[in-house]
Amino acid sequence: MNPLQLAGARPGPAFTVTFDGRPVEALPGQTVAAVLWAAGITSWRATRGEGRPRGVFCGIGVCFDCLVTVNGRPNQRACLVPARPGDEIGTQGGTGHEEVRRAD
Amino acid sequence: MRTDLAVIGAGPAGLAAALAASARGVGVTLVDAAAEPGGQFYRQPAAGLGAGRPEALHHRWRTWERLRDGLAASAVRVLTEHHVWCVERTPQGFTVHALLGPEQEEPAEVPARAVLLATGGYEQVLPFPGWTLPGVVTAGGAQAMLKGGLVVPGRRAVVAGTGPLLLPVATGLAAAGVEVAALVESTDPGRLARHGPALAGKLPEGAGYAARLLRHRVPVLARHTVVRAHGDDRLTGVTVAALDAGRVRPGTERQLPCDTLAVGHGMLPHTDLADGLGCRLDGLAAAVDAEQRTDVPGVWAAGEATGIGGAALALAEGHIAGCSAAARLRGTTPDPAPAAVKARTRLRRSAAALDSAYAPPAHWPEQVTDDTVVCRCEEVTAGAVRDALDLGAGDERTVKLLTRAGMGWCQGRMCSAAVAGLAGCPPTPSRRPFARPVPLGVLARQHYSQEGPS
Numbered sequence: 001m002n003p004l005q006l007a008g009a010r011p012g013p014a015f016t017v018t019f020d021g022r023p024v025e026a027l028p029g030q031t032v033a034a035v036l037w038a039a040g041i042t043s044w045r046a047t048r049g050e051g052r053p054r055g056v057f058c059g060i061g062v063c064f065d066c067l068v069t070v071n072g073r074p075n076q077r078a079c080l081v082p083a084r085p086g087d088e089i090g091t092q093g094g095t096g097h098e099e100v101r102r103a104d
Numbered sequence: 105m106r107t108d109l110a111v112i113g114a115g116p117a118g119l120a121a122a123l124a125a126s127a128r129g130v131g132v133t134l135v136d137a138a139a140e141p142g143g144q145f146y147r148q149p150a151a152g153l154g155a156g157r158p159e160a161l162h163h164r165w166r167t168w169e170r171l172r173d174g175l176a177a178s179a180v181r182v183l184t185e186h187h188v189w190c191v192e193r194t195p196q197g198f199t200v201h202a203l204l205g206p207e208q209e210e211p212a213e214v215p216a217r218a219v220l221l222a223t224g225g226y227e228q229v230l231p232f233p234g235w236t237l238p239g240v241v242t243a244g245g246a247q248a249m250l251k252g253g254l255v256v257p258g259r260r261a262v263v264a265g266t267g268p269l270l271l272p273v274a275t276g277l278a279a280a281g282v283e284v285a286a287l288v289e290s291t292d293p294g295r296l297a298r299h300g301p302a303l304a305g306k307l308p309e310g311a312g313y314a315a316r317l318l319r320h321r322v323p324v325l326a327r328h329t330v331v332r333a334h335g336d337d338r339l340t341g342v343t344v345a346a347l348d349a350g351r352v353r354p355g356t357e358r359q360l361p362c363d364t365l366a367v368g369h370g371m372l373p374h375t376d377l378a379d380g381l382g383c384r385l386d387g388l389a390a391a392v393d394a395e396q397r398t399d400v401p402g403v404w405a406a407g408e409a410t411g412i413g414g415a416a417l418a419l420a421e422g423h424i425a426g427c428s429a430a431a432r433l434r435g436t437t438p439d440p441a442p443a444a445v446k447a448r449t450r451l452r453r454s455a456a457a458l459d460s461a462y463a464p465p466a467h468w469p470e471q472v473t474d475d476t477v478v479c480r481c482e483e484v485t486a487g488a489v490r491d492a493l494d495l496g497a498g499d500e501r502t503v504k505l506l507t508r509a510g511m512g513w514c515q516g517r518m519c520s521a522a523v524a525g526l527a528g529c530p531p532t533p534s535r536r537p538f539a540r541p542v543p544l545g546v547l548a549r550q551h552y553s554q555e556g557p558s
Contacts (some may be wrong), residue, residue, distance in 0.1 A: 001279065001280065002256075002279040002280065002281045003250055003255060003256055003280040003281070003471055004153075004254050004255040005281075006157070006160050006161065006254075006279055006280050006281070007149055007153070007155040007156070007157050007160055007161055008155060008156030008157030008160070009149065009154055009155045009156065009254055010154040010156060011152060011153045011154050012152050025160065027152065027153060027254075028150070028152025028153070029149070029150025029151055029152030029252075029253075030150060030152075030153070030253045030255070031253055033249065033253070033508065034249060034252070034253025034254075034255045037249065037253070037255040037256070038253075038255045039258055042238040042239055042257060042258075042338055042553075043238035043337065043338060044157065047483055047536055049482075049483040050483055050485070052236065052483075053208075053238050053337050053338070054238060054480075055235065055238040055239075055296050056241055056249065056257070056517070057240070057241055057242060057245060057247040057518075058226065058227065058241075058242050058244070059242060059245025059246065059247075059249050060144060060226065060242065060245060060248050061137070061429045062226045062514060062517050062518075063242075063513075063517065063518050064481060064512070064513030064514050065480055065481075067513070071110060071417050076354045078440060079245075079248075079249070080205065080206050080323070081206045082139075082150070082206060082410070
């Protein structure tokens, strides 16, 4: 049994997003965090201070540990933001703004 | 559009309140952050997942059907994906300020004559070495991801901590195909037995969970705790140990390999909006009278925000609050169902019993090594907090000023109880004028709209 079978799910057609450039399959309605979990990915941020990996902690938008960059916008809560076809999801380093600053 | 009553939060308390008030002839607007009503307890799988059997993830499904169908048949205006960051008092009543989700960049305002706060709660997790590793999630978080996204975090999980929430999380993960290596509960079952009479109503539910744990062959380790989570870049296992009078009994440590640890130490009420309105708090919860009124005229509160007690209590309180709000707005006398008033009395008693029975190990700070991160956002270690205490800090606020613990994204929601525990003082409610991050542009526009045309 898996969660989809347990809930008798018949999802709409799957679509593709990318995570750090590699394709990942997503189901309609799933949040970015759910898509990454389903692909076996549990971390997508490096902390500002120690550069430690983080992913979902509270799962309900309270803790901000799951911050991620989606389509170039950093600091999105992966547990709240729904994945959309073609989304480019990327591991967020630090504040997520360093890359932007370097590009200036 | 102006409304008579703005109900904030569409979980059990908010739904019951909105239905009761609407049925009594007042205009109700129900405001919630999620894409669908239900709150955390009745969180629904995303529509696109086409779940044909969502009830397999839930308890008391018939109650949800009644609420859902009642809402559909009612005149309640439902505003989903509205993240409320502040409720402002105005000469005409109140203005509910929200950000539209999921981006939370565009503002929305709901003017109302009265407000009813059904803001729910969130999980408390106390720190231990390794708790920041990916793979360590809150028990409620694992459940939320399962209910909403139909996903699980790994293949082999340990469910640990203390409190009644651990039971549905362990059985839920097991039903979804996760091997649950152990349910580690720090509370001595004898403590529950001592509250027998107050908990008698909870017995059938407890027996149901016990049967499900057996069916899924989940070993239960009572009077045990997780002392450490292992792994470099992600969780590979935990060390558990037996407890003796709230302390780890030396020599009882053993390792359990796992890729997931779902951990929780009880719940905390969301009181930011109540506090911002100036409502009196009782401990960490919003204080209410017999009609669920706060001490601010025109503001009601119900459910976990007024004290952690579970979904059934939230339904009763929501109903009573909705009846009172409708009556006070229409100048009539409140007429709550006698069954709801009785249920509230009984369920508050069992909630108090559960609250005193389930407690984290008394000496948990002893297990928190100096290099353990306490404030997850600002990466402040227990060593840094202890240094601040050595410098004379004696409360959470002074520790925060010296170390930044509690100053990050989550505004201390994840570390407040831990800092208080390390400082040896009781947890105090934090003041958060904004209940969530607000873009500066939204605040600036707010200013211009009050000043006149920009």
